[in-house]
Amino acid sequence: MKKKLRLPDSSLFPLIRKNSQIISILMTLAFLNMCISCSYYKAKTIKTNSDNFASKYNSIKKTNRYIIIHSDNQIWHLNxxxxxxxxxxxxxxxxxxxESHTLYPLKENQKSRVYKKSKSSGKTLEIHFYTNESINTNSxxxxxxxxxxxxxxxxxxPDTGKKILSIVGFTVASLAVIAIIIAVTKSSCPFIYIKEGNSYAFTGELYPGAVLPSLERTxxxxxxxxxxxxxxYELKISNxxxxxxxxxxxxxxxxxxSPSNEVLLDQNGKLHTIATKEAPEIVTSNNDKLSINPSLEKDSNAYLFDEENKxxxxxxxxxxxxxxxxxxxxxxxxxSTKNSLWFDYVYGKFNEQFxxxxNxxxxxxxxxxxxxxxxxxxxQGIPLSVFVKSNNEWVLIEKINPVGPMAFRDLIIPIDLENINSPKIEIKLECGFMFWEVDYAAIDFSKDIPLDIHYVNPISATDEKGKNVTYLLDKEDKNYLIQPNIGNQVVIKYHVPSPKKYEKQTVFLKNRGYYTYIRDYKGIPNFxxxxSFREIGALSQYSKDEYVRFNTKTNISDIVFNHE
Incomplete structure (x- = not known):
């Protein structure tokens, strides 16, 4: 299970903002060094026995294998x-x-690790055999x-989900700078934390993308x-x-x-059950085949929508x-998907043009x-559009609203197959350049099981000043809980009876609202x-152009010091 980001009750964001320029410089230098000198690898264990060993071994990538034998406390290369x-x-x-093959071992529960490129020249794959008994190890x-x-x-x-960030030059350093910039000027939505013991665990963001009263949504x-x-249940909403x-x-x-099923609500609030998830057979972008691995597990090894579009x-x-x-x-x-930190940065740069x-x-x-x-x-490709191919035509199924860049979110999209006569199903995801990341993709053909849904209002909601604000959050009435300042927060409690002995309880937060930016941009508007942003796809092209500019070494310091 992936570790969740934990933050103390007093957020670090104000401290980061106060020292933003110093932190930006230090982080940029640190990550530039990492980018130039390091890459990543990950490990997986393959279960074998005498009957399936050959087939399991042959299923491993066949190029650039380097075999290492572990016998007692000795290691040898098997040539x-x-x-x-x-x-x-x-x-x-x-x-x-x-010497260049000394990556092992990973620490317990560690999925990937950084290694020095100078120690891994030419290395792409290592296979380690661990023996039950000692072998004759005459060199x-x-x-x-x-x-x-x-x-x-x-x-x-190689951990492709991480290495791809380093092989393109300064991308790792760039994303590090982005993370700092976003900590200072992030344009997102209310943060939600769930109570776990004596601390709160960050879980996601509320009504992402609803940046105007007219865009308010559930x-x-x-x-x-x-x-x-x-x-x-206890949770916290904070600004x-x-x-x-x-x-x-x-x-x-x-x-x-039932514990044997998963449940998810689609973006319209309809409940769906999940029984058996099937992985994709093929993943492509512009007819170029991509690795299937990012779709198989929720491990932050994601598709970035950064391929050359045609x-x-x-x-x-x-x-x-x-x-x-x-x-x-x-x-x-x-x-399992989220908006990218890069998109948050690009949208902020777009706003700076004003x-x-x-205001x-x-x-x-x-x-x-x-x-x-x-x-x-x-x-502009801000939503994640979902299409299915029917009679050689792409048919739009749904446009997924933004979900924010701070945490991956599980989503479910129902698809009608009545007009799909092919033995294969092709599903296309489309968005602007690097606007989204997809960490997992699967399909389920089971029928939904009817289940009861219970909507539970808060029994209490207390803001940072100790004021009872429950009446502002228990119904849709446009009587808002307003959080205008950094540090505003509300702790909300709900009473929910325990499930039956052989049942599992899954919960969602139905939330509704909107938010508006506070900005003090300077200078003459670039009308x-x-x-140019009136044109279809202009923001996507701007994202790509900015990405190229961002990854130019000579511009890194300019971005750090001059970003508003």
């Missing part, structure tokens, strides 16, 4: 490995392990090892691993950013169900291909119909540049 499935044995020549001697003597196989390979945030204490937050509703949605109106796409059961007429796409005119522009936006703002947002 010229031969796998004999008939005799159930491997053979090869024992040689000393080269350079030929050895034969029965399959039955191999108790464990570990594969050490949002359903999963609260995984939320454990009640004495049938009481840690330069914005004014207006929350109209904070209601728990409680579902009791004929997609400036948008980036990823296509997942799944097997389709013969009689299935419905499916549910399951994703200069001192920004006046915000006032003007109050008079603009929601439909116009939504159309512009859609034209010529702003007019």
């Amino acid at each position: 010229n490995l031969i796998v004999n499935d008939d005799q159930k044995e491997i053979s090869g020549s024992l040689m000393p392990v080269e 350079h001697s030929q050895v034969v090892i029965p399959f039955s003597n191999i108790k464990e196989v570990k594969v050490y390979e 949002d359903y945030l999963p609260l995984p691993n939320f454990i009640p204490q004495n049938e009481e 840690e950013l330069l914005e004014i937050q207006y929350t109209d509703l904070a209601q728990l949605v409680v579902v009791n169900h 004929n997609n109106k400036g948008m980036n796409t990823i296509v997942f291909t799944f097997d389709k059961p013969t009689q299935s007429n419905q499916a549910k796409l399951v994703l 200069g001192s005119f920004f 006046h522009f915000q006032q003007q936006q109050l008079k603009v119909p929601a439909e116009k703002n939504i159309k512009w947002r859609n034209d 010529a540049k702003l007019k």
